Amino acid sequence: MEAVKTSEKTTLQVKRFKPSENPTTNFFTEERGLKAWLTTVDHKKIGLMYLGAVAFFFALAGFLAIALRTELWTPAKTFIEADTYNKLFTLHGAMMVFFVLVPSIPAALGNFILPMQLGAKDVAFPRLNLASFYIYLIGAVFTFIALFMGGFDTGWTFYTPYSSDGDSATVIWVTLGVFILGFSSILTSTNFMTTIHKLRAPGITWDKLPLNIWALYATSIIQILATPVLAITILLLSLENIMDIGIFDPAKGGDPVLYQHFFWFYSHPAVYIMIVPGFGIISEVITTFSKKTIFGYWAIALSSLAIAFIGFLVWGHHMFTSGQSPVATTIFSFLTFLVGIPTGIKIFNWVATLYKGSIDMKTPMLYVFIFLFLFSIGGFTGIMLGALSVNIHLHDTYYVVAHFHYVMMGGTLMALLAGLHYWWPKMTGKMYNETLGKVAATLIFIGFNMTFLPQFVMGAQGMPRRYYNYIDQFTPFHQTSTVGSYVLGVAFLIILYYLVKSLMSDEKAPANPWESRGLEWQSTSPPDLHNFDHTPVVINKPYDYHRPMEEFQLGLAVEHNGHGEAHDVDVKETEQENS
Amino acid sequence: MANHSATHPAHVQHHFVDSDQQFESAKMGMWVFLVNEILFFGGLFTAYIVFRAWYPDLFTQAAQELNKLWGGVNTIVLIGSSLTVAMAIRSAQKNQKRGLELNLLFTIILACVFLVIKYFEYEHKLHLGIAPGSFWNPTPEILAELSHPKANIFFSIYYVMTGIHGLHVLVGIGLMIWLYIRARKGHFSSEYYTPVEITGLYWHLVDLIWIFLFPLLYLIE
Amino acid sequence: MSADNHTHHIATAKQLWTVGIALVILTLLTVVVSNLPIPSPLDIIVALSIALVKAFLVAAFFMGLYWDVKFNSMLLIGAVVFFILMVSVTLLDTLYRDDVVPSF
Numbered sequence A: 001m002e003a004v005k006t007s008e009k010t011t012l013q014v015k016r017f018k019p020s021e022n023p024t025t026n027f028f029t030e031e032r033g034l035k036a037w038l039t040t041v042d043h044k045k046i047g048l049m050y051l052g053a054v055a056f057f058f059a060l061a062g063f064l065a066i067a068l069r070t071e072l073w074t075p076a077k078t079f080i081e082a083d084t085y086n087k088l089f090t091l092h093g094a095m096m097v098f099f100v101l102v103p104s105i106p107a108a109l110g111n112f113i114l115p116m117q118l119g120a121k122d123v124a125f126p127r128l129n130l131a132s133f134y135i136y137l138i139g140a141v142f143t144f145i146a147l148f149m150g151g152f153d154t155g156w157t158f159y160t161p162y163s164s165d166g167d168s169a170t171v172i173w174v175t176l177g178v179f180i181l182g183f184s185s186i187l188t189s190t191n192f193m194t195t196i197h198k199l200r201a202p203g204i205t206w207d208k209l210p211l212n213i214w215a216l217y218a219t220s221i222i223q224i225l226a227t228p229v230l231a232i233t234i235l236l237l238s239l240e241n242i243m244d245i246g247i248f249d250p251a252k253g254g255d256p257v258l259y260q261h262f263f264w265f266y267s268h269p270a271v272y273i274m275i276v277p278g279f280g281i282i283s284e285v286i287t288t289f290s291k292k293t294i295f296g297y298w299a300i301a302l303s304s305l306a307i308a309f310i311g312f313l314v315w316g317h318h319m320f321t322s323g324q325s326p327v328a329t330t331i332f333s334f335l336t337f338l339v340g341i342p343t344g345i346k347i348f349n350w351v352a353t354l355y356k357g358s359i360d361m362k363t364p365m366l367y368v369f370i371f372l373f374l375f376s377i378g379g380f381t382g383i384m385l386g387a388l389s390v391n392i393h394l395h396d397t398y399y400v401v402a403h404f405h406y407v408m409m410g411g412t413l414m415a416l417l418a419g420l421h422y423w424w425p426k427m428t429g430k431m432y433n434e435t436l437g438k439v440a441a442t443l444i445f446i447g448f449n450m451t452f453l454p455q456f457v458m459g460a461q462g463m464p465r466r467y468y469n470y471i472d473q474f475t476p477f478h479q480t481s482t483v484g485s486y487v488l489g490v491a492f493l494i495i496l497y498y499l500v501k502s503l504m505s506d507e508k509a510p511a512n513p514w515e516s517r518g519l520e521w522q523s524t525s526p527p528d529l530h531n532f533d534h535t536p537v538v539i540n541k542p543y544d545y546h547r548p549m550e551e552f553q554l555g556l557a558v559e560h561n562g563h564g565e566a567h568d569v570d571v572k573e574t575e576q577e578n579s
Numbered sequence B: 001m002a003n004h005s006a007t008h009p010a011h012v013q014h015h016f017v018d019s020d021q022q023f024e025s026a027k028m029g030m031w032v033f034l035v036n037e038i039l040f041f042g043g044l045f046t047a048y049i050v051f052r053a054w055y056p057d058l059f060t061q062a063a064q065e066l067n068k069l070w071g072g073v074n075t076i077v078l079i080g081s082s083l084t085v086a087m088a089i090r091s092a093q094k095n096q097k098r099g100l101e102l103n104l105l106f107t108i109i110l111a112c113v114f115l116v117i118k119y120f121e122y123e124h125k126l127h128l129g130i131a132p133g134s135f136w137n138p139t140p141e142i143l144a145e146l147s148h149p150k151a152n153i154f155f156s157i158y159y160v161m162t163g164i165h166g167l168h169v170l171v172g173i174g175l176m177i178w179l180y181i182r183a184r185k186g187h188f189s190s191e192y193y194t195p196v197e198i199t200g201l202y203w204h205l206v207d208l209i210w211i212f213l214f215p216l217l218y219l220i221e
Numbered sequence C: 001m002s003a004d005n006h007t008h009h010i011a012t013a014k015q016l017w018t019v020g021i022a023l024v025i026l027t028l029l030t031v032v033v034s035n036l037p038i039p040s041p042l043d044i045i046v047a048l049s050i051a052l053v054k055a056f057l058v059a060a061f062f063m064g065l066y067w068d069v070k071f072n073s074m075l076l077i078g079a080v081v082f083f084i085l086m087v088s089v090t091l092l093d094t095l096y097r098d099d100v101v102p103s104f
């Protein structure tokens, strides 16, 4: 046997596998046809199907946003009724949160990239992975049923008593839809955690995990701990609607504030479910395009876990004006400030990574800079909202709306776009038009700030959120915001255009267009059905840009049971050879 | 695949290196799922604790309507079923096909006994009009005992907690039947008994939840 | 190879039966204790302590955590810790409100 076990190291016989630039077979060419796609257990195909579904819901909810902004062009009615307006903003919020932001990075990009970055052939439970996608679709069907039954106007938070009296049938459908969606994210995160623990390629010790994996790991932990609480909350709410069990509904003797506790026990951590995977992408892209090792690897890795933990202790900052006890309010406010620390650690480490790097301003990197700028604004305004006295003034105003759009759209979505452009050549094997990419990124930056900066100002001046009418004083702000949303719409159409165009072009992307040291780039583009045509061996850290590329293209020369080795490996090279 | 081992046993899926990696992964995956279950029930326990802290009198008064004897019997029934599941795993590990089948069968029977007792408990209460939510309509005698204005909320909590637990028992029975059929077909051996092991873990969790439900609901004086 | 000579722990029948009987005895004990006139906070503590011991027995021996890799125990403990966090932080509100339930 070639594997010689010494006290702490395993010697592995390896050789160099340089990925071929234009493979004749890949995961697209094997298992072709609609049926193969719909029944596939391949994490890459499932990831792409998720990507398609998320893009669809993003387009839909984005279209709703533009309709809402158009309605707000004039202080009174512009073109839709007040009732419709209420239903549309509820739908926009619920869809963006539950159908787009929560699954976007983990289930779409994460599904594709995670096993590749671990050197695994698939996630630990491929069939559950496929099930999670169908469960997601079933959840969507339930929501559409609620929609066709007349829609719901509770706001995406489904607060009791809005959601427990009045038209309960639609609320039951949509909340059951969210309940079902919860199972989908539970399955994804169970899969990710197990895969990270048990399916790592030889040599990937915990200190060699890419930061994207650390981020997905932290996200999975949050999802596993928080999602079941959402599930039980939604179930109790449904029972409240079906048979008035009286736990949340004040008319039946229940406590609506208790509902808010339950809901935010999930939904505050959920904002980290949405943003932490984005942090992972930023770490990957920023190192690749500054050709420099990450600054503060452990600081970034562990701050993800710190965010995951502290994120569970601050939910009450959504309830400062709800009648919550003063003791709880004070403690929640204090803890909220603490979350700023690990997030700040990340920002500083990324900036330090840029320092003296050879920065290449490709489209993904452009999005990273947009992310750093917008997310910092979002983060700072979040700290301001966490301050008790300020919160009382700003609660339920457009200031809050602007804050969470800066964090969620300026943060998560920009990171998603960075990741999408970064991994697009790997996922599709095609290259998009760089110039158009930069044009779109610029437009997004302009459009985004045009849309949401005015909202900070009007919020601070007292414009309440979710209102259909407003006083004349706010007209210029609202109109600037509406124009900004149109710019955003155009930018997204440009992105759609050049991405679809790249799919149809014959131009093939090289295996590693960015010269990244990441393990996922050491396979062909698009990857083989089983990701690598060899079991990769990892001896360097994922961001060792000072090491030669050859050391990153090592794979097992002989059969060896090397998966999940917790210890370091010694490498014995055989003659070099291209596979 | 260049590195596809020719010595891969049939039950090992292609993306695992060996049987052990598959077993350990499945077991960890199940534990992660159990974390979910604990927090899922955790929400209910939170509601219970919040309301009990608000209305301690309500809980002492309303708990008198629950039958300690049958609650206790059911506890012992579930403990027995946990024991038989553990014995089933042991039989699988020792390649005792007969023992595995018998223990699974005992588990199914005990689980059914649990549900039957639960059914009669529910039946008795519903008969007295002690029903959840909008069906709350107690007979005058019961109403005299349950004078607390929020008595309905205790029973809402009772029905939701025991009801969701009962659903878990039902799912468990389904899983046990599936295991039994596979055991009959000889799918399990000391080399491969992963489904038995992880279903066992699930079943023990259902038992664990009941271990807390019993004193918290039935044994309040 | 290392994986093949690693064997799973097999609990003895005697161990399992001992645990089962201990659980039954503890169940009877908790019923008996509930009938004793113990003052209010103490009776809950006693009942929960017995339940915790039972839970420990089930988790350690029936679920095999005692012989298992430590990480699985960490998962269980982590779940319980976060449950306790959820309860205690919620109680910070509900126990210290000016009105019990805000009047609507």
Ligand SMILES: [Cu+2]
Residues within 6 Å of the ligand: A267, A268, A271, A314, A315, A317, A318
């Ligand atoms: Cu929050």
